[in-house]
Amino acid sequence: MSLVTHRSYTGYPMVADAEVAPGMQFLYGSGEAAALDHQAYNTLVDAVRRRLASEKADPKAMSDRTSAVLTPDATLDQPETLPCGDRPRAVVFDVDETLLLNLGFEYDDATHPGAPYDEAHWLQWEQAGVDRVAAVPGAIAAVNELRTMGVTVVFNTNRSAANAAFTEAALDHAGLGPAKHGETLWLKGDLGSGSGKDSRRQAIAARYCVVAMGGDQLGDFSDLFTGTPQQRRAAVSSPAIRGMWGRFWFVLPNPVYGTALKGGLDDVFPADKRWTPAAGDK
């Protein structure tokens, strides 16, 4: 970690009675977010259970079923999915703010208002946070139920490959393991990938029939979701894609960080929907 990084952080002294940002109140402190979490995990497990039951009832049709992973040449207009064949069934999950809540790291962020994101602190946290993460509500039960059904749980995260052993330990400590790097744990840098996850998804899909995926960022489902906030929003709702949500792709809420937190007034509020109250009293 460079001295510059350290200096820039210490410019933001710890505030022990800091106000908690609304996004953190929501994600880490609210019943509403916990309800969204349980909803995502209940519906994911129910969908996988129904699929396995229908495959058991009609084994010949099993090899015709498709994966939740898009083909390498899929587009958002033509989101073709990979064939499954008779590969063993798996569910692919992102890790951070999908299965794990990074409470310690976010506490540090909350108590240093204004401090920018610091990659070196994050890498330190991947090591130090092993026992200061918590499972997302509903995640432990879901992972256990999937494994009981014979479904392999695979983790595809942008945590660093250099810290693989710490992430394996964090998942174990939270009650979500086992995770084994190169088998059921895929990290940033694996396969020469950057933060894009498609190449890792293809490698996972070569071994498994991926019956569902879970994540808090659109990139946890496909790297194709790019562009402006309104373009990403339109793609999610397009006729070709909208049927995936809650059936093959399961979203966890995260208003604290990530690709969702972009945009100025023109990106967020359509011109024809603006309003200000009448100037005088009513």
Added chain:
Amino acid sequence: MSLVTHRSYTGYPMVADAEVAPGMQFLYGSGEAAALDHQAYNTLVDAVRRRLASEKADPKAMSDRTSAVLTPDATLDQPETLPCGDRPRAVVFDVDETLLLNLGFEYDDATHPGAPYDEAHWLQWEQAGVDRVAAVPGAIAAVNELRTMGVTVVFNTNRSAANAAFTEAALDHAGLGPAKHGETLWLKGDLGSGSGKDSRRQAIAARYCVVAMGGDQLGDFSDLFTGTPQQRRAAVSSPAIRGMWGRFWFVLPNPVYGTALKGGLDDVFPADKRWTPAAGDK
């Protein structure tokens, strides 16, 4: 509207290039929130379709099925649900940030940073905003599919009874109507209720078998969710309640306002999960 209210608002001049708060970027501008919306609506419609199919396959069992509405003497530890009998099927939805996005009102909020919530402005908005709301992604298709299945769509909202005609018009304009006050639209003040919704839910459940409910606040499901943030969070995840989410109760994300946005550091970050980076360089 009092002069005081007007004065307090004009103390916060409009800022045309205001930064958009992260919660608003998430809810009104992100693909991730749209994906959560579609997920909630897809899974709600799928659950209702499966239930109706199983009732059709076994009509004798239909009267044994229960409602998504708790009994008047239910507790969170013993959340008994009402019997359905042969009442017509309905789904009960909250309105604001469940079916409708209040883009105009929130634009005004975004461009007046620091201004407190102003009830008089909100009441003005209920009238003026009829054509400046938008349907939540997935809501129109869901409402249409439910009606096609023969399920009545009922609205239970804390908009004011005095503005009933404007809310009926707003729902129509957004493509979600019809809504008729006293029949399929229930408002704050109906039945002498305050903002609690249980008395209205009981009245709805006396006429209908409520097969699912949708909302963005825990109070859209039961008035029993009270207490501190951690108490509410624990209740949502309790063994008696956690199975409701995504099966009978369907949650839409809202990190912009409401009961989820409470709590200081002690409410949001458990004492044993806190962390700060090492003081020196790594």
